[in-house]
Amino acid sequence: MFRRSPGDAPLHRTMIPIIGQIAVDDSRIDETFIRASGPGGQNVNKVATAVQLRLALADVAGLTPEISRRVARLAGRRLTQDGVLVIAARRFRSQERNRQDALDRLIALLRRAAEPPTPRRATRPTIASIERRLEQKSRRAALKQRRRPGSDR
Secondary structure: OEEEOHHHOOOOOOEEEEEOOEEEEHHHOEEEEEOOOOOOOOHHHHOOOEEEEEEEHHHEEOOOHHHHHHHHHHHHHHEOOOOEEEEEEOOOOOHHHHHHHHHHHHHHHHHHHHOOOOOOOOOOOOHHHHHHHHHHHHHHHHHHHHHOOOOOO
């Protein structure tokens, strides 16, 4: 198993912009390379092509509590109790494509959480729809009444 931890980061720090003031320091992303299942022939048993990205939400710059709650809801089981987001990618046969896939999915998740949800607008049913509903109810009630034993209707 190969591993790149935050301590192994290059000397220059690169910030990955998400949206607005939200950015991720790429040196805070922990990458673990593991063997993937699936296609790959003999290569699948020799090379660790699958990648597992780990990012603590506390390390994301500009993340408000509201956005981090949305990230937690969207991430589901991919978020640990310690607040670490874990994304596994094993779709491709090459390590580099899996790394890019995992990073793209991380960015997409954070961008989706950063967008504020559209507020629900309360609406009222139209008079015509109320009348249609009541007419349907009375037709259904009449049908059931006719099915009853002893009814002469």
